[in-house]
Amino acid sequence: MSGYLEGVLVLLAINVVYAYAAFLPIAAGQLNLGVAGFAAVGGYASAYLSTTLALSPLIAIPLGGVAAGLVGLGVAVPVLRTRGIYLALATFALGEIVRASILNLEVVGGAAGYPVTAFIRLPTIAMFALGVTVLVWLLFATRFGIAITAVHDDERVADLMGLDVRAFQVAAFTLGSVIAGIGGGLYAHHFSYIEAQYFSISLSISIVLYVLFGGTQSVIGPLLGAAVFTLLPELLRGSAQWRYVLFAAILIVVMVIRPQGLITGAQIRRLLGLRSSASQKERAA
């Protein structure tokens, strides 16, 4: 495999992980603009663990996810008191606080950045991405998926069905933070160096865009969105410096044509519906 191809696939895998990190809260009706902050917590925590304690990245990265999840859990309760644009602003502020804190944290290099000695390659990163994808897909195949959809669509009805709406929102937010932390850990251990600047608001916004672009109503959406955002700019390389203009133009056109994202729950059901109606006929026969 060429270095270029491996580089693209690594980015794809990391972006898929990030996309699921943003997808979980979005599926529960929360716009989290602080994904980069949680990625930073996971990235720095795992890098610190693997560098100073010589832990294997295979252990350090999940622990980084746990660290990000703990921060997520700690802030979820106060932050989720806000809604809509205020929640977006609160999470944005949170991400910036994390970034500013890291800039002042000399133990991980401060503004100079932090070199990471342990190194992981594409197979490990792809394994993590696959694991996160399978985990989220399995989760949405259980009643958690129905519950999250109910919470997203109509909190009051979810409440009436005896669901603890708050607990589901906190769980979605926290689990999203864990996944963001894992994404940050993967990034840190592949690029061997992290700096606070990388985990900026523009990273958070890009990640949210993957999900909005791919579709927020199904678990395929984030995968699709991350793939388009990672691969399309590469495919447009032929047009040299105009490629980002082209890329942006394509995004705008798609969002105008399909504001609900590339793929919706209805489309997936239609695809699956072919199968289930066939099996119904079998049952009837």
Added chain:
Amino acid sequence: MRLEVNDLHVRYGRVHAVRGVSLTVEEGEVVAVLGANGAGKSSLLKALMGLEPAAEGRVILDDADITRWPTSRRVRQHLALVPEGRRIVTSLTVHENLLMGAFARKDVRSVDAEIADIYSRFPNLAARRDAFASVLSGGEQQMLAIGRGLLSAPKLMMLDEPSLGLSPRLTNEVFALIGELNRSRGLAILLVEQNTHKALELAHRAYVLELGRKVMEGLPSKLRDDPSLRDAYLGRAEPRKHVAG
């Protein structure tokens, strides 16, 4: 199961929606709450379900004071509300909406059989099992909402305007279903309705609210004959012609 409400008040900011209502629903009873728009009927049900806090007063279920209980705990204590406007989750399938109704249940095993029972009762729902609930008609959505409510295994079911937006034929079907559930399962019913005629046909007892206060209570036969209620809510036997000005 017996529900007792003592001097309940509900406030939304400066709006005093329910002003000291007391009522009871005895085991296996059908009780109607009547009144015009803005009488506080929906606010009353919301407070009984814990969706709105009670500003004053007490709600007692059997021997437990449930006034401050969260909704989920009331659901587990076999209280259910079929909300106004049905509030089906349209981005879920018919089947998923039913499954949702059973979320608070611990005896998961019997749920499948109960869903099958609901499907045999409503073949229209069975035929659309895997379709999005958005494809259902208003009447089918109401049946789904009642089915979803039943799946939480209630002993007291509260229904907020189940006939809203339904044709007379469908209204009859919904009321027939409610009556049948009451007789066959002993399910106690607290029914809020603007369709006073139908509600009084079904109910064992009724209350009338006006601007948040209870103004009348009693047997349907008595309320039907009450001249002030007849004027206010039942309409005259002969439709009056409205004179402009």
